[in-house]
Amino acid sequence: MMQFIAYLTRKLSRDFHGEIISLPTRTILVTAFLALLLLPLFNSNTYILRILTLTCIFSIYAASWDLLGGFAGQISFGHALFFGVAAYTSALLNLRLGLPVLVTIPIGALAAVLSGLVLGLPGLRLKGPYFSLASLAFPIIMMGIVFTFPQLTGGELGISGITRLAATRVREYYLSLMMMLTLVLVMWKIVTSKTGLIFHAIREDEITVRASGINTSLYKMLAFIISGLFAGIAGGMYAHFMRVVGPSTLELIMSLQIIVFVIFGGIATIYGPVVGVFILYPLMEYLRVVPEYRMLIFGLLVVLVLRVMPEGISTFVQDLLEGECPRCKERNAFTRSACRICGTDLDSHTHLNFLKRGA
Amino acid sequence: MWGQILVNGMIAGGKYAMLALGFSLIFGVARIMNLTHTAYYMLSAYLIYYFNQTLSMPLALSYILSITMVIVIGMAVYKVMVAPVRERFTAVLIITLVLAMVVQEAVLIIFGGHYRTLPKLVSGTTQFSGMTLTYQHLFTLGAVIFVLGAIWLLLFKSRLGIAIRAMAMDREVANLMGMPESQIASITVAISVGLAAIAGAVVAPLFIVEPAMWMHPLVVVMAAVILGGLGSIKGSIIGAFILAFAEVGLVFLLPQLAFLRGAVSMAVMLAVLMIRPEGLFGIFMEGER
Numbered sequence: 001m002m003q004f005i006a007y008l009t010r011k012l013s014r015d016f017h018g019e020i021i022s023l024p025t026r027t028i029l030v031t032a033f034l035a036l037l038l039l040p041l042f043n044s045n046t047y048i049l050r051i052l053t054l055t056c057i058f059s060i061y062a063a064s065w066d067l068l069g070g071f072a073g074q075i076s077f078g079h080a081l082f083f084g085v086a087a088y089t090s091a092l093l094n095l096r097l098g099l100p101v102l103v104t105i106p107i108g109a110l111a112a113v114l115s116g117l118v119l120g121l122p123g124l125r126l127k128g129p130y131f132s133l134a135s136l137a138f139p140i141i142m143m144g145i146v147f148t149f150p151q152l153t154g155g156e157l158g159i160s161g162i163t164r165l166a167a168t169r170v171r172e173y174y175l176s177l178m179m180m181l182t183l184v185l186v187m188w189k190i191v192t193s194k195t196g197l198i199f200h201a202i203r204e205d206e207i208t209v210r211a212s213g214i215n216t217s218l219y220k221m222l223a224f225i226i227s228g229l230f231a232g233i234a235g236g237m238y239a240h241f242m243r244v245v246g247p248s249t250l251e252l253i254m255s256l257q258i259i260v261f262v263i264f265g266g267i268a269t270i271y272g273p274v275v276g277v278f279i280l281y282p283l284m285e286y287l288r289v290v291p292e293y294r295m296l297i298f299g300l301l302v303v304l305v306l307r308v309m310p311e312g313i314s315t316f317v318q319d320l321l322e323g324e325c326p327r328c329k330e331r332n333a334f335t336r337s338a339c340r341i342c343g344t345d346l347d348s349h350t351h352l353n354f355l356k357r358g359a
Numbered sequence: 360m361w362g363q364i365l366v367n368g369m370i371a372g373g374k375y376a377m378l379a380l381g382f383s384l385i386f387g388v389a390r391i392m393n394l395t396h397t398a399y400y401m402l403s404a405y406l407i408y409y410f411n412q413t414l415s416m417p418l419a420l421s422y423i424l425s426i427t428m429v430i431v432i433g434m435a436v437y438k439v440m441v442a443p444v445r446e447r448f449t450a451v452l453i454i455t456l457v458l459a460m461v462v463q464e465a466v467l468i469i470f471g472g473h474y475r476t477l478p479k480l481v482s483g484t485t486q487f488s489g490m491t492l493t494y495q496h497l498f499t500l501g502a503v504i505f506v507l508g509a510i511w512l513l514l515f516k517s518r519l520g521i522a523i524r525a526m527a528m529d530r531e532v533a534n535l536m537g538m539p540e541s542q543i544a545s546i547t548v549a550i551s552v553g554l555a556a557i558a559g560a561v562v563a564p565l566f567i568v569e570p571a572m573w574m575h576p577l578v579v580v581m582a583a584v585i586l587g588g589l590g591s592i593k594g595s596i597i598g599a600f601i602l603a604f605a606e607v608g609l610v611f612l613l614p615q616l617a618f619l620r621g622a623v624s625m626a627v628m629l630a631v632l633m634i635r636p637e638g639l640f641g642i643f644m645e646g647e648r
Contacts, residue, residue: 075449122629125636129392133585134632136578137625144622252574256456263453292468299461303440303454310450 022340024321024333025314029271032278036177040170049173055281056173056180057237062261062273063184064230069259070268071191072223073203074123077255078135081119081142082228084250086112086235088146091159091245101163105236112232113225115142120224124217127206139250146247158246165240176237180274183230188270190226199223200268264302266312275314362490364604364611370496370565372603373503376596377558378576379583380510381551383595386584387527388547391441391451395433397573397580398459399552403429403559404568405466408477418480426556433552434545442541459573467570477564495564502561507596510554514592523547527590578621579606582628588641597639602627 020026040049061083069075090108093099099107115138122134146153153159166172190196198219201209210216239245248254265276280302287294309316322331323346325339332340339346378397385393403425410421436458444450481494514520525533526543534540566572583602587594602624610617631639 075452122632126632127636129386129589130585130632130636130638130641132392133581134629136581137629140578140625141622141629144619147618252578259449260453260457263449267449293464295460295464296468299457299464302457303461306450306454307440307444310444310447 022333023331025318033181040173044170046169049169051282051285053169053173053176053241054238055277056176057234057241058258058261058281059180059274059277060183060237061231061234062258062265062277063187063270064227064234065258066262066267066270066273067187067191067199067230068223068227070262070270071196071199071203072220072227073199074220074223075132075259076119076135077132077252077259078119078138079227079231079258080250080252080254081115081138082112082231083235083238083254084139084142085115086232087239087245087249088153088159090236091162091239092152094162094240095159101165101240105233105240108236108239109229109232112228112235114228116224116228117221119228120221123220123224136252136255139252139255143247143250146250154246156247158244158248160244162240162243162245164243165237172241176241179233179237183233184270184274187226187230191270195219195222260302263312264305266314266316266318269312269314272312272314276312279313360611362487364607366490366492366496366500367611368600368604368607370499370503370562371607372600373500373507374558374562375576375579375583375599375603377503377506377554378580379587379595379599380507380592381554382580383584383587383590383592384523384527384547384554385551387590387592388523389445389544390448390530391445392448392455393441393551394452394455394577395436395459395462396455396551396555397577398462399429399433399555400559400576401466401568401570401573402432402462403556404477404563404572405470407560407563408470408475408568411478418478422480422560426553426560429556429559430549430553433556434549437545437548437552442544459577463570463573470570472570475568477568479564499561499565502557506554506557506561510550513550519543519546524592575621579603579624582624586628586631586638588638591638591640594638594640 065079086108089111090104093104261276262273266272327344328342330341382396406425407421410416479495481498483494522538583598584595587598605624605627606620
């Protein structure tokens, strides 16, 4: 037993040194996460906790868009469908049947998976921009359905009086932070697995993938299901956190805003969208100090940043702080002169990288 | 009743057709999905309001001034913001979307969120087979037909139009045939923005002018372009009219369900796409990956 614990600590510390400390971007991410974990000890301002909880929920939502849009290449303008369907389902189950949070969020996520199957049907037939624009239709049709049955859905006003996510603000914060970490890690595991590789390949060249004997329809459907599941969990959490669900969860801006977050953070990375949401969402809230100019400043900032780094901020910072070893394709900190894995000389290449960036 | 549907459907269809034509041209030639498109439509309506009401210029002059200004702004935005990142589909998407939001916020700051109406260019009404029509309706109808006809002539009878259509069909081959790619792209942007500005100018006196007026047309225009087939000029005009008549028909025939107009036009689009995935007149661009 003692040996096992000793082995675990050794392995953990080795992994910590080898995989985290050695790469500046990972160090930044881990530090930021620890800071978020410790934050409530120093600051119990409920307003800040509320913003950060919403940031965590939107991070899950943004990462789920990235899985579908960035990896599988199905750029969807109707992602709010998943979010809204799950939010409405959880809210209705909670309010009409009195089910607890632990039941309503999974059922809401399942409903989002079903709607993912519906959204996937045109996804199998339509390609590229055709799919992007056709997917606009689904949240709008769903909103029509919501307005058609106002007794059930509350129409314009929505549903209010839903149970809280957890008893106190701090608990809600920790719950959503841990959920965010777990779900984003799961998504990251999915996209780095063989399935994720196939998603990548489908985005790059679907015909070739099909020619290699892979059932692309099945994998595209799988992407819709997985993405719907995670977006659905985010939607259910949002419903229980805000305690009011209205048609705003299905609005066009809900679908488009998340694409802004993802592309700002760095598309097709999973952690990029999280970074994007953690920068932009609190910024948007902070800009409430100048209410009239809020969206104007926000918009100009996003446009200028994207103009300088069109690949997104996380990819830009990563390329700045780390270089790829030309021989073994492992990433290295820019300070190193030799690759940490295979010992290849790196200096000449990193210099070249900097020159290219300067030009 | 049916006459009202016809006239209103023609006007709404003409508005959407002008917007969809511009959207489709820009997508065909420069491969840019320009989400700022309907923001220019709103901007031109507001500029007319500003020149006419605030600076009390004559109405005709403020029309010309605002359309020119919107074209200049559109060109500048294209050159500075969009052209350098043109090859990246997602970056273009976000930049144009955020720019549309910026325009909305700027309008909100300068003009406030009040609902405004523009004075009619021509006043008076006429009786036509039992229904009352304002001259403004007739004028708008005439202007829409005139502009669409002029664009049709430009695209199908002039050298420039042939170059634009060739570019939309196949960029590389058109380039090999000696057509200056970036120059034609800029001209197309100017035409497209101009169409949006004219649409805003001629239609604005019939509708309420407010800072969120770009949202609904954007959705309808994107649906119309997809419905008709991306890159097809005929297709986007016909798609716009189909969606406009679906909307107007619903509003007039079942007024209690008017809130469903967005959902109905979306359902029409989806139904067509399920049968013809490339739209009514579209071609599959298999060669482009």
